[in-house]
Structures are given as C-alpha cells and as structure tokens.
Amino acid sequence: MDLSSRISPAKAAQESPLGGQLLFVLSQLQHQFHIRTQAVLTEVDLDVRQYCALAFIADGHTPTQHDLAHILHLDPSQVVTLTKGLEARQLLKRKTAEQDRRAKALAITAEGRTLYEEAEGLVSEVEASLTPALSRRDRNALRAILHRIVPFS
C-alpha cells in the first residue's frame, strides 16, 4: 500500500473546508483543554466539572445551585450530585440562603480553597503547555478577544 500518498487525518482536516471554520477549530481546542485538564486533575482527585464549580466560588461569593447549573449548562438535578460530592469532602458548604429559604448558598471552605489553589496551578500549566507559541501577554490578549466575542451568556 502506498503510504506516502496518504496524509495524516489531522492534516487532512486542517486543509479541508472543516479546518477553516471556527465551529470546528474551537471544538478541537476545547477538547484538548478538557482532556488534558481532566488528566492533570486526577492528581487532586477532581474532574473538570468539580474544578469549575470550585473556581466559580473560590473568590468567596455564594451563588445558588441554580446559578451554578446556569453557568455550567447543567440540569439542576445534576448539580445536586455535584455539590453533594464536594460537600462530602468538605470542599464547600451548602447552607440555606437567608434571603430565600428554598435556595442553597454555595460557599467554599478553607480546605476547598487550598485544594482549588493547588488545582489551579496544575490547570495553569496545561494552559501554558497548550499555548506554547503565545507569550503571557498574547494569552491575555486572546482571553480578551474571546471575552469580546461572547460577553458570556
């Protein structure tokens, strides 16, 4: 079989019409971030979803489960499992919100913050390793561009 006539699938994709579309490029990039982040987070026994939940509350603000479901695009029923799991490990607390006794206010614990900071270091390394061609300034510029495209939703 004439191997020399076959280019790699990756190169073929890049050169095909698919390779020029943001839909695809973003999907590929996001996929790389996800699997590589998932891999490093095993070191702190977290998955990407748990990490994002901790990152969301790491600055000390206390959103509800509903808020978390909204920003992570999860069903509220999935957030129950997610937050209970983190609470069982003492990484966050779920306390009845005083303004609305139906809601649970999510608050990070001291242990949660410590673990988050360790995890954040690992995730930063992934970010750096996936953007080797970019300086720190370039990475910040990219972040700004991406924010400008969709100012969250």
Add this chain to the structure above:
Amino acid sequence: MDLSSRISPAKAAQESPLGGQLLFVLSQLQHQFHIRTQAVLTEVDLDVRQYCALAFIADGHTPTQHDLAHILHLDPSQVVTLTKGLEARQLLKRKTAEQDRRAKALAITAEGRTLYEEAEGLVSEVEASLTPALSRRDRNALRAILHRIVPFS
C-alpha cells in the same frame, strides 16, 4: 428579597476566578457555537456532527471512516451510524478502498456538496453573528491564532 444585591450568574462567573481561565472561556464559546449551529442546521435537516463529516470531505478527498473517527473524536462504531445515515440520503458514498479492501473510502456526492454549500452558508452566518465585534480580518486573525495554539492533533 433584595434583588438589587444579586448580580446575574453570567456576570458572577465572568468576575470569578473561573472567568479568567481559557478552559472555561473556550468551553462557553464552543457551547454557543454548537447550540446555535445545531439550531440553524435544522433547516437542512443536519446536525453538527453530520455537517462536520460533510465539511471534511467537501473538497473531494476520500478519507476512511477511521480518519473521520479520529478527527471528530468518535468511536469507530459511531461512525458507522453517522456515515450510513448520510449515505442513505445520497449525500456521500462509502466505497471499498482499492488500496485497502478492509477500509471504506468516504466520498461526497453532487447532492452532498450542494447541501453542504447551503449549510455552510448558514454556519457562516452563525459565525458572523457570534463574532459581531470582529471584522472579517479579525476573525481570520483569530482563526490563525487558534491554529497556532494547537496545530491540530
């Protein structure tokens, strides 16, 4: 309840540690592209996956199912369903590859190309609508940056 003291979940996420991380920003952006593309593609009765498969072969090259599985990060068994569905609609042909009779060479049909071109127009509109703050030149620059980060995998 004091609504004025509660900011929106989206704004809270943007201002939280989460909002500064490429992992999250890319995930959000990719999610927007996916759901909005999925929505417009109903007009041509395609989903995002089918669209990507057609885009991959739209330039006339004839990858195998294995190649398609690789670039779309799908299990080979899923590609069977995907490609058979498109073949049943005469949008592509699966013919035994002459160099390797185990493999199926995927080739777009005339009808497939016509439908793809229509779909591509719809997807371009989504891209434009999601990047309103960017000129066409800026969008190309972004594509280039993203390609530079991860030159496919």
Add this chain to the structure above:
DNA sequence: TATTGTTATACTCTATAACTATA
C-alpha cells in the same frame, strides 16, 4: 402560582466486546 432543590427513572449517547474480512 412559580421557583429551588431533590429523588427516581427514562432516555440518549458513548464505549466495549465479539466478530468478519482483509492486511
């Protein structure tokens, strides 16, 4: 009457194993 969270469950999607044909 609507909303938050919760549970149980149905549903969908993905991964696995076993197989055929070919290399």
Add this chain to the structure above:
DNA sequence: TATAGTTATAGAGTATAACAATA
C-alpha cells in the same frame, strides 16, 4: 498478528417527571 469496519449490548451521562418546601 494487527487493523477497518460492523453489530449488539453494556455503561455512562443527561433529561424528565413528580414531589416538598418556600416564595
């Protein structure tokens, strides 16, 4: 002996419906 594709099925992940408590 390994690989491409295929099928059936197991497993994981997600969405739905019904409910309790609160607004």
